[in-house]
Amino acid sequence: MFFYASKILWWLVTPSNVLIGLVVLGVLAQATRFARAGRRMVAAAAVGLVIAGPVPLGIWLARPLENRFPQLTQDMPAPTGIIVLGGSIDQTTTAARRGQVTITAAPGRITEAVALARRYPQARLVFTGGANAVFLRDGLDEAEAARKLFVELGVAPERIVIERESRNTWENAVFSRRLLQPKPGERWVMITSAWHMPRSVGIFRVAGFDVTPYPVDYETRGSASELVLPMLPASRGLDLVDRMAREWIGLVAYRLTGRTDALLPRP
Structure with missing residues (x-):
């Protein structure tokens, strides 16, 4: 049940799906008495697409996750x-x-x-x-x-x-x-x-x-410049936001259900 619930819930809250849904609802609302609310939905979706696309939001979400555990050295002990x-x-x-x-x-x-x-x-x-x-x-x-x-x-x-x-x-x-x-x-x-x-x-x-x-498979370079430079093309930024949002939501969900030992496990 947890598997199916997580799949369905994630599809509903994926940032790109939410933004597209707002656009669709906003356009449909233009033909009703909720036209004003519809215009606000479209405007909110446009702002959201800019924030999730060109703005390096995905980098901001990824950096704390990717920096949490260090890379192993080439001379590490032989593993089982x-x-x-x-x-x-x-x-x-x-x-x-x-x-x-x-x-x-x-x-x-x-x-x-x-x-x-x-x-x-x-x-x-x-x-x-x-x-x-x-x-x-x-x-x-x-x-x-x-x-x-x-x-x-x-x-x-x-x-x-x-x-x-x-x-x-x-x-x-x-x-x-x-x-x-x-x-x-x-x-x-x-x-x-x-x-x-x-x-x-x-x-x-x-x-x-x-x-x-x-x-x-690092998504970030670890440089200061990537925190301020725009993500181009914007589709790359939106994809990264989708995946990093899913990971943060997963951390919260797994912690609440007792499946991790901390909200953000450390070494």
């Missing part, structure tokens, strides 16, 4: 395993009839995982994430697509561990711990996008799985 959270592979276009795996988001989760697997040849490579679409789609689920891609990129099949039942980050943590049965003294590196790392670490802690964060 490398856990890759799903979210990179487009399950709609990665269909059996195409025969190719399509990566549309967070490619660093995949590329850095393979790079680490080559650097630490004794470590297991774990992918966690199954079919997270609300409606059933054709083709491979994300876990099977990831296995296919890892093998094509040169990772030995016997090193790959697949967890294919999870549909969100909470299930990633719970099902991975159940599958891997981590033991004291083992070192498990977890790879996910830097902006997603605080919530992921908090969830894994509550699930009783101690992991070492390995943030990738």
Whole structure:
């Protein structure tokens, strides 16, 4: 129930959807006695699009998340395993009839995982994430697509561990711990996008799985200028606001439901 409720609720409160909805309602209201209110809706949506588009609002939302956990050094101790959270592979276009795996988001989760697997040849490579679409789609689920891609990129099949039942980050943590049965003294590196790392670490802690964060796919550069320079094209800014707003809402929701150990988990 939590999975479906979160999907539906997020669709309703996505900033771009809300702004488009205001425009549509405002235009429709022009033909009614609420025309004045309709004009205000359209004006509010226009202002919102400017703030969420060219204004670097997405950068302001992303920076606290991405700066929360430091990057690991190249000489870190060899891990027992490398856990890759799903979210990179487009399950709609990665269909059996195409025969190719399509990566549309967070490619660093995949590329850095393979790079680490080559650097630490004794470590297991774990992918966690199954079919997270609300409606059933054709083709491979994300876990099977990831296995296919890892093998094509040169990772030995016997090193790959697949967890294919999870549909969100909470299930990633719970099902991975159940599958891997981590033991004291083992070192498990977890790879996910830097902006997603605080919530992921908090969830894994509550699930009783101690992991070492390995943030990738940064959206910010860390410079002072990006806090004031406009986001161009504006569609990039709006997309970033959508994704960062979702992450902050997720942090609040998961904290309220006891699925993270803090509102903004820290190292």
